[in-house]
Amino acid sequence: MSIKIALLGFGTVASGVPFLLKENPSKITEAAHDRIEITKVLVKDDDERNRLLAAGNDYNFVTNIDDILSDDSIDIVIELMGRIEPARTFITKALEAGKNVVSANKDLIATHGKELIELAKDKGVAFYYEAAVAGGIPILRTLANSLTSDKVTRILGVLNGTSNFMMTKMVDEGWTYEDALKTAQDLGYAESDPTNDVEGIDAAYKAVILSQFGFGMTIDFDDVAHKGITTITPDDVAVAQELGYVIKLVGDVREVESGISAEVSPTFLPKAHPLASVNDVMNAVFVESIGIGESMYYGPGAGQKPTATSVTADIIRICRRIKDGNVGKPFNEFVRETKLANPADVKSHYYFAINTPDKKGQLLRLAEIFNSEDISFEQVLQQKANGTRARVVIITHSMSKTQLADVTAKLEAVEDFQVVNTLKVLGE
Amino acid sequence: MSIKIALLGFGTVASGVPFLLKENPSKITEAAHDRIEITKVLVKDDDERNRLLAAGNDYNFVTNIDDILSDDSIDIVIELMGRIEPARTFITKALEAGKNVVSANKDLIATHGKELIELAKDKGVAFYYEAAVAGGIPILRTLANSLTSDKVTRILGVLNGTSNFMMTKMVDEGWTYEDALKTAQDLGYAESDPTNDVEGIDAAYKAVILSQFGFGMTIDFDDVAHKGITTITPDDVAVAQELGYVIKLVGDVREVESGISAEVSPTFLPKAHPLASVNDVMNAVFVESIGIGESMYYGPGAGQKPTATSVTADIIRICRRIKDGNVGKPFNEFVRETKLANPADVKSHYYFAINTPDKKGQLLRLAEIFNSEDISFEQVLQQKANGTRARVVIITHSMSKTQLADVTAKLEAVEDFQVVNTLKVLGE
Secondary structure, three states: OEEEEEEEOOOOOOOHHHHHHHHOHHHHHHHHOOEEEEEEEEOOOHHHHHHHHHOOOOOOEEOOOHHHHOOOOOOEEEEOOOOOOOHHHHHHHHHHOOOEEEEOOHHHHHHHHHHHHHHHHHHOOOEEOHHHOOOOOOHHHHHHHOHHHOOEEEEEEEOOHHHHHHHHHHHHOOOOHHHHHHHHHHOOOOOOOOHHHHOOHHHHHHHHHHHHHHHOOOOOHHHOEEOOOOOOOHHHHHHHHHOOEEEEEEEEEEEEOOEEEEEEEEEEEEOOOHHHHOOOOEEEEEEEEOOOOEEEEEEEOOOHHHHHHHHHHHHHHHHHHHHHOOOOOOOOOOOOOOOEOOHHHOEEEEEEEEEEEOOOOHHHHHHHHHHHOOOOEEEEEEEOOOOOEEEEEEEEOOEEHHHHHHHHHHHHOOOOOEEEEEEEEOOO | OEEEEEEEOOOOOOOHHHHHHHHOHHHHHHHHOOEEEEEEEEOOOHHHHHHHHHOOOOOOEEOOOHHHHOOOOOOEEEEOOOOOOOHHHHHHHHHHOOOEEEEOOHHHHHHHHHHHHHHHHHHOOOEEOHHHOOOOOOHHHHHHHOHHHOOEEEEEEEOOHHHHHHHHHHHHOOOOHHHHHHHHHHOOOOOOOOHHHHOOHHHHHHHHHHHHHHHOOOOOHHHOEEOOOOOOOHHHHHHHHHOOEEEEEEEEEEEEOOEEEEEEEEEEEEOOOHHHHOOOOEEEEEEEEOOOOEEEEEEEOOOHHHHHHHHHHHHHHHHHHHHHOOOOOOOOOOOOOOOEOOHHHOEEEEEEEEEEEOOOOHHHHHHHHHHHOOOOEEEEEEEOOOOOEEEEEEEEOOEEHHHHHHHHHHHHHOOOOEEEEEEEEOOO
């Protein structure tokens, strides 16, 4: 006997699954209590099939999903195609056909996860997706199994390898955003349209999924504010370094009294913070909780083998649960009513870079505006006066998102002030 | 209905369990599918019981283990007394009485784990000990569940908070070993007899347990070479910094062709290595594997709440398995025949600090000795000549433990050479 699986898609990640089955057979077979056998692989069309066969891939390639859905011998369907369609339709049909499903598709799970999780529950089958967040880092299962006794208060994550590679170059080498993007594209880290990576959208998908496992709440993707790294200038990076910070694109999910808030934004991290030394394409998830206190989970956020390792761990778990007769247990059992935080409760320190006229009294004008919103300064730097314009950098004490919106509106209403950038600052 | 547990011991860690049950009741109860109730607490004698009662602790304190063993309503016994005896006897009796057992006792598990694991298996009960390695870091369950698809090739860990606090002070502040120890003792991190922490014994216990979960092999404690931090001088620290390294006490378990090797030793870590920024009392486990590649798990290695969080996660897992009817499953199912590596296969770069006479030709003499053992130099620094003695620092290319022993013997046989220190260097 063996457990029979089908792969939907045979791209980079999918071909990592056969790699693991071949390189680590005895451990995987013993853990799964059964041999795992890839019996069918769905590809787009005959051309792709012929190309893969010609390249020496010895699988039963099919081009119609029904060949998999109607095959009763297949226990688990592995979706590794990415994007929303046809993945959504295929997963839905597989669950409806009573198949267990493993997916690494963060876009889909963040936007349509609720209906798929519900469907899997109705059908009494498994729907697991460890690889959807931070690729090789086993963060979802760890939150579900090991932090089950703990109460998570905040999750901070470097969740996108492409933008982290770019920020590392911008911070360590002083590169501009444009240079960093070009190199990321040349190295194959960034796509020709890099929007999802550089605008924080990919990280926001992951923040949605982390909110479920960490806080038991399903925040809608549209409720995750995201701000990308496109506006970061060498000036911002240099000021951060001068003040003892490193700028990274950080996903931030936290619970305050009124509910949870999730956002992705470039963030000033104190140099001694564990996330500050997560560099290049690596990811990390930093968890604050009442029990453990502070813990961090670090590893590759993408890539063939890391992602396939998470996918295969999901497959093994399903095999074991099939034997145990409890395969219908949800991946994440921690569910509470979702409550969004009141922005007035969500507080951070902030960095403001403001251009002002280069004449006397500007700092007083700024101080009056911040003071009118009850915001006080932690650090102020006046820089780069050129006789016409000056640049003032302010790090504030803790202030709310409401105060942030209000003070930004007031600053922007002043004709001769220009708010160049506003970034969150993680307090020490 | 509720799941009834008994605590053996009511020290710092043990009282963290009631803290979590009180602060996080709904999540824990839902995860366990049942309320967890502490029904009995074993203390040493009537004096301790009276003292605890007087301090307002409202538990059923007992002074005889038989009161717990003979109580059929108790499902899980939590051993948090530490040391070998009476913990070993009590756990053995509890397992024999058909109780599930959770322990955080690394000393005991590293030295007598095999017999206890075997007994639990015979009795069909659970014996879990997540908290025994790196306190709050959920590393054992992560290795067992998430890295189950992966093949681990090396585990490097900062596994002892006390010595890491001391090394952090020695590296960042230039303190001597003696100053660091005194402060660690003043802060309550180090005991009056600090041997287990500073000589690497505590870390070696953890390396034994990591070898089971990471490699499926049970290495005997006596086969874990351990070298402590007592011989590290400010000179060693300064040279390390000059060459781009940080010295930390590192546990190192790896598999080479002939088998596994485990050792604990002060190690030169490249500054960019993720373990190099693990500071103060924090711990981290860095895993190299064929699937994920590199991952790291970071958090507090000790302390009341972190340890209690791991203990409570074990309790929840047992509760769930009781419901599922498979509580007898071992904590770690990955077991292979234990093979110890041939020292000739275990290779590292090494740092040598050698005092020589301060006269011409010493480097040539050293080079001849290293060359006779087929060891080549990566970096050489000649330091501190004072007209009588000079100090030469060598970083070698990769060499085996056999070569290390041979060259050290040869160096020590030369009357006017003095080998001041020899430390492992992690290659970039």
